[in-house]
Amino acid sequence: MLRRRAHAALVVATAAVVVALSGCATPGADYPRTESTALAQPQQTALGRTAAARAAAHPGVSGFKLLPSGADGFALRAQLADAAERTLDVQYFTFANDDSGYLLMDAILRAAKRGVRVRLLLDDPQAQAQEAQIAALSAHQNIEVRLYNPFAYRGRFAAFRWIELAFSAPRLNHRMHNKLYVIDNAVALAGGRNVGDPYFESGKDLQFGDYDVFAIGPAVRELSKSFDEYWNSRLSVPVEALYGTVPDATAVAQFERDLADHRKESREDGDKLSQHARTGQPLAGLLATNGLVWAKAEVIYDSPDKADVESGDAPGLLLRKRLIAAAKDTHKELVVVSPYFVPGAPGEQMLKSLRERGVRVRVLTNSLASTDEPIVHAGYQHYRAPLLAEGVELYEVKPLPGKPQEKGGALKNPSAGQFALHAKVFVFDRKKVFVGSANFDRRSFHLNTEIGLLIDSPELARQVVQRFDVITQPENSYVVTLADPYNPLRVLNWRYTEDGKSVVATVEPGHDRMRDLRVDLLSLLPLDELL
Numbered sequence: 001m002l003r004r005r006a007h008a009a010l011v012v013a014t015a016a017v018v019v020a021l022s023g024c025a026t027p028g029a030d031y032p033r034t035e036s037t038a039l040a041q042p043q044q045t046a047l048g049r050t051a052a053a054r055a056a057a058h059p060g061v062s063g064f065k066l067l068p069s070g071a072d073g074f075a076l077r078a079q080l081a082d083a084a085e086r087t088l089d090v091q092y093f094t095f096a097n098d099d100s101g102y103l104l105m106d107a108i109l110r111a112a113k114r115g116v117r118v119r120l121l122l123d124d125p126q127a128q129a130q131e132a133q134i135a136a137l138s139a140h141q142n143i144e145v146r147l148y149n150p151f152a153y154r155g156r157f158a159a160f161r162w163i164e165l166a167f168s169a170p171r172l173n174h175r176m177h178n179k180l181y182v183i184d185n186a187v188a189l190a191g192g193r194n195v196g197d198p199y200f201e202s203g204k205d206l207q208f209g210d211y212d213v214f215a216i217g218p219a220v221r222e223l224s225k226s227f228d229e230y231w232n233s234r235l236s237v238p239v240e241a242l243y244g245t246v247p248d249a250t251a252v253a254q255f256e257r258d259l260a261d262h263r264k265e266s267r268e269d270g271d272k273l274s275q276h277a278r279t280g281q282p283l284a285g286l287l288a289t290n291g292l293v294w295a296k297a298e299v300i301y302d303s304p305d306k307a308d309v310e311s312g313d314a315p316g317l318l319l320r321k322r323l324i325a326a327a328k329d330t331h332k333e334l335v336v337v338s339p340y341f342v343p344g345a346p347g348e349q350m351l352k353s354l355r356e357r358g359v360r361v362r363v364l365t366n367s368l369a370s371t372d373e374p375i376v377h378a379g380y381q382h383y384r385a386p387l388l389a390e391g392v393e394l395y396e397v398k399p400l401p402g403k404p405q406e407k408g409g410a411l412k413n414p415s416a417g418q419f420a421l422h423a424k425v426f427v428f429d430r431k432k433v434f435v436g437s438a439n440f441d442r443r444s445f446h447l448n449t450e451i452g453l454l455i456d457s458p459e460l461a462r463q464v465v466q467r468f469d470v471i472t473q474p475e476n477s478y479v480v481t482l483a484d485p486y487n488p489l490r491v492l493n494w495r496y497t498e499d500g501k502s503v504v505a506t507v508e509p510g511h512d513r514m515r516d517l518r519v520d521l522l523s524l525l526p527l528d529e530l531l
Contacts, residue, residue, distance in 0.1 A: 026171070027152045028241030029234045036119065036231065038087065038224035039185040045085040048186035050287050051216040062217030063292035064455055066435070066463055073193055073212045074100055074200035074273055079283045080183045081107035084116045089227045091121045091180040093437070096196030097130040099266065100273055104195055105133060106259035112142035119231055123176040124150040125161075131243065136255035138239045139247045146236040148176040148304075154242060174307045177448035179437050180227055187287075188220045189213070190453055191435050192424045199422070202273050206372065208422035209397070209471075213435045213453055214286055215297075222299035226451055233304035295457035298322070300436075302449040310446060319438055319452065320445040324350060326428050326454060333360040335427035335468055338440040339420065341365040342379040347440065348386065355390045363387075363440075364468060367396030367478055369510020370420045376441070384480060385490035394480040397421045399510065401476040402497065424452070427468075430461045474502070478509055 042048030054063060067073050081088060081104065088111050095101055112118050120137065124147040127134055131154075138145040151172065153160045165172050181189040191212040193199040198206045215223065230236055240246055247255075266273065285291050300323065303309050303316030310318070327334055327350060334354060341363060343351065351361055371377045384394060399418045424444075426434040436452015438444040471477060478494040483506065494505040 026235055026237065027150050028237035031238055031241035033146075033238055036117075037228045038089065038182070038221075042184050042186040042220075045184040045186060047083055047085070047184045051186040051220070054287060054292070055217040058217070058294040060218075061294045061296050062215055062219035063294050064219075064297070064453070064457070064460060065214040065286055065292050066460060067189075067191075067212040067214060068209075068467060070193065070199055070201040070208070070210060071272070073189070073191075073210075074104075074202075076189060076212070076214065076283065076286070077104055077181060077195075078107050080181070080187065080189070081111050083283060084111045084183045085114075086116060086184050087182075088116050088118045088184075089121075089180070089182040089224065089231075090119070091176075091178050091227055091230065092126075092195055093123045093175070093177045093179065094126040094194035094196055095120075095122055095130070096194070097133060098197045099262075099271060100197050100200050100202060101130070101195055102259060102262045103266065103273055105137060106263055108143070109137060109140065109256060109259060112140050116142060118143040119227075120145045121148065121176075121227070121231055121236055122146075123148050125175070128154075128161075133255065134239060135243055136247050136251055139249070139252045145239045146231065147239060147242060148230070148233075148237075149174060149235045150237050150242055154244075171307070173447055175448050176230070176304075177437050177444065178226075178230070178301070178451045180223060180451060182220065182224050182227060185224050186216065186220060188215045188223045190215065190223060190437075190451065192422055192437055197273075198420075200273060202271075203417060205417045207417055207419050209419060210422040211425055211435050213455075214292075215453065216287070216292070217294075219297045219299055219453060223451075226299060226301045230304045230449075235304055293457055293459050295455050295460070297453050297455040297457075299451070300434075300454055301451035304449060306447075306449050319436075319450045322454065323426065323434060323438065323452075326432065326434070327354070327426070330354060330359055330428045331357075332429050333362070333427075334429075335425075335465060336361070336363045336440055337365075337421070337423050337425040337464075337468065338363070339366050339371070339422050339424070340373060340376040340380070340439040340441045340443075341383075342376060342441040342443075343383055343387075344442045344445075347445075348383055351387060351392055352390050355392060360393070361391070362393045362395070362468070362472070364395045364397065364421065364472055364477065366421050367398065367510055368508050370397050370399040370418065372420050379441075384492060385482065388480065388482045388492075389485065389490065395472040395477040396480055396494070397471060397477045398496065401471070425464055427461045427464050430465060431458050432456050433461045433464050435464075473497075478505075 043052050108118055127147055134145055137143050151161055151164055153164050179193060189212050192210045193212055197203045198208045199210055201207055300319050302319045305314055308314035309316035354361055368377050388394060401419055424436055424438055434452050434454045438450035438452055444450050474495060474497040478496045481493050483491040483493045494509055496503055
């Protein structure tokens, strides 16, 4: 009895501390740190010299390659880490503690051992599951790790983090959703992929369809500039300020042995990630002149202190303003690929105004059956009928596409597990294409920080639209329509093909009693601003 009372008292006392801490400013914001910037002379490295030679033949533009294949995306990250000579800048919302995460941590640590300066910037909540591994990496003299907008509570009890979030929601709801990987300030990967098995076609139960864009040329300097702004922001806190102590060299050596054992086991087990890292998309082929599309591009991103910019307390950049301006300038067609599509009233009005001008609007998002975030679907479903009534075309990807493409990438074979959309791509009049981390939802536009490339390239736009046309076929997606456009109840139909036969469903595919109840209850809550 006394033990139970003591334990209860400890829980209450800890919760009280968490609540007290929640009223503080960003933990560790005043911790001493040294500012640093991207490599000033990339041409001092082999990658830098190669990239500069390629770019010299295309003055004023950058070279790009779209990578719809997750396996190729992983292979390039591994190869680039092995090719790094001076710097490796890594920025992610999620860096999972799974096979791909371990293999990339291994590649990062090997780079650091060669003398490469590594700056690893992660969003705090997603990083809390692998604090031991992150701490071990940060103990290496050439690796520095910072966490964006961290929680004060660093313990194991998730309930206390929820308590802190409840009391500090205005601060903690703002997350860093950026994805960026820059090597020697010479080449970069940006786009929608986090680090984790499902993003690299290696998930056991789930595969995410996504895009990376490989870049060389002037755009890389701008991407590095964005990284530097985040890295040197007061919101990016060194792990030493949060963890208390960082492991010593012995712990680093043990972690290195663990990573080496994992690498060996992966090869012995025939792990396709390890194999593809050696045999997949060759870096040399990408750097060849004929392997890239050369075009002008803008790097658009949110300021790291987006919350202050939104409130008017500080000047800064807001990605949504440039993205919406590009959409409003569209004259013929807007193509939107967004796994989480919750436009809100402003977004809905913008799409409506495009339709009134005769602009074709096509949207691909997740279905109830494919989404990994049912709460987002609860917000999205409010907008379907009104948008369809305006003539917007809606497609919801199936969890098991029936017509996968011959050469991997956007679609997966049913035997590979459930498919879910994760790409964030916008095509404007088939002339410009945005590839980045931003969804078409209120969270990306107003809460999370985001980054992407707006590329002026009809060729890249053509490639995206070509894949869009494949995945929106009824074998691969549900084509959502109004059963009767003149019916005020606006009943929906889902048209698709199954086993070669056309099907028109009047009940949403993927429904079940409990899932429907949960989504319906969530849809009653005023959550649009958080979705």
